[in-house]
Amino acid sequence: MNSRIAKLLQAPSIILLFLWMIVPLGMTLYFSVVRYNLLSPGPLEFDGFSNYAFFITDSAFLPALINTLILVGSILIITVVMGLALALLINRPFFGRGIVRVMMISPFFIMPTVNALIWKNMLMNPVYGIFSVIAIAFGAEPIDWLSEMPLLSIIIMVSWQWTPFALLIFITSLQSQDTEQQEAAQLDGASSWAIFKYLTLPHLARPIAVVIMIQTIFHLSIFAEIFVTTGGGPGYDSTNLAFLIFSQALLQFDVGVASAGGVIAIILANIVAFFLIRAVGKNLMVQS
Amino acid sequence: MNLTLSQRKKVSTWSLGLLSWIVALVIFFPILWMVMTSFKTELQAISTPPLFMWEPTLENFSVVQERSDYFKYAMNSVITSFGATFLALLIAVPAAYSMAFSPSKRTKDILLWMLSTKMLPAVGVLMPIYLLAQSTGLLDNVFSLIIIFTMINLPIIMWMLFTYFKEIPKDILEACRMDGASTFAELRYIVMPLSWGGIASTGLLSIVLCWNEAFWSINLTAADAGTLTALIASYSSPEGLFWAKLSAASTLACAPIVVFGWFCQKQLVQGLTFGAVK
Known part of the structure; x- marks a missing residue:
């Protein structure tokens, strides 16, 4: 195939993706420096960086930024550790492993909105929820999860959905691990911990890197779970950057401020991406 | 306990298998509960203590459509x-x-x-x-x-x-x-x-x-x-x-x-x- 045809075949995808990236990005950048509120129509005036100043000095900004980082960090730790533990647990054959595996990975395929509503209503509800029933059975005071620990509730919901993702990837990788090496190590008297540390963990290095990268992309902008459960509250206790921008945009119709927030979210994502792509992207490229 | 190596291996396989089943059921429970609730009446759905046995109804599905x-x-x-x-x-x-x-x-x-x-x-x-x-x-x-x-x-x-x-x-x-x-x-x-x-x-x-x-x-x-x-x-x-x-x-x-x-x-x-x- 000559290079002209190759270019022709690649052009649509590259051009479309480029447009998809550059047009909205350009518009966001432009909106972020003009005064633009859908509720007060008028000519768009250049406004310098006052949208940014407004967004950053807003009392919700700092909590939202911190919440975003807490969400990403804690969900990453929980899902990777739990996923690893579960993968090791079901790595060896036992009765009904296929069914166990299917049950364990199912949450990953549940819609985010359904996930959030099941947890909100049927598990975490302070009166009728299963958790409060269990708490009362043990003589404890039931907890109103969503208003007392909103951020933790969101972390639990998202981790419930994404631990199966980590598990699915780790178990697939474990199943392809060479067992001869492990058996040899066992014969030489290596402890299970040593086998895990020197054989299994290095084998899982790439899957772990991949899981971290993909989850970071998704969790930097958790939205649906917050939208249908806490609505970012109480106060700003469960507002992350994505939700804060959403509320500026579609609840207060302030396009300018929302766009400034969008630019900040993009910058944050790119700071994270810069390190991730360097660390993980290269790892991916080695293979292909 | 005086168990041979193969016996001990068997016990550990069994207990790990049992543990896996329990964990799997806990993880799967919210989904199971959602499916069970969909076959209850509204009153049964919010009953405390939760109902595990009831007469299933299909009414919800038709109401959702309507x-x-x-x-x-x-x-x-x-x-x-x-x-x-x-x-x-x-x-x-x-x-x-x-x-x-x-x-x-x-x-x-x-x-x-x-x-x-x-x-x-x-x-x-x-x-x-x-x-x-x-x-x-x-x-x-x-x-x-x-x-x-x-x-x-x-x-x-x-x-x-x-x-x-x-x-x-x-x-x-x-x-x-x-x-x-x-x-x-x-x-x-x-x-x-x-x-x-x-x-x-x-x-x-x-x-x-x-x-x-x-x-x-x-x-x-x-x-x-x-x-x-x-x-x-x-x-x-x-x-x-x-x-x-x-x-x-x-x-x-x-x-x-x-x-x-x-x-x-x-x-x-x-x-x-x-x-x-x-």
């Missing part, structure tokens, strides 16, 4: 996920093919760049996309969702197809070229049949991702183009405090994708990890 026009939302979900998947494959198959078989110096950079567009958070471009959709009259329209879903999944689809095409042995193609076959014939008679499985699982992954997409569906649609994710989200309002009906709608919305996910775990892993984990 009250919220379930099938319209389901159709929107089907149209958007299949439409976007088809469109994305149409664009990505030729591109990934040419990248895999006649790579240039920049191919790797292009692929990494495509991946990096996924790093652009959706919320960062919410306003422009919303206003563009509004000004072109495509707000609350399945067409705009199809375009958006196509674009957000295109990088993943490109990567997946690229890794599949990469695995096709080059010798066959060279032999084919020696015989003077055109690019189109190459694609039609060699590449497509050999990578059919890869293309199919790419498509399936894309359908899952579109089906469960929530951000754009919630923000860009209302009554006309609402997908199932948006329909379920509308149950979060106080008027939606009907757990049995919510469960019925949720069960219907999730069942196809969950069952489908069970059957193609392996392909999903490959797809979600850009072929890095097999």
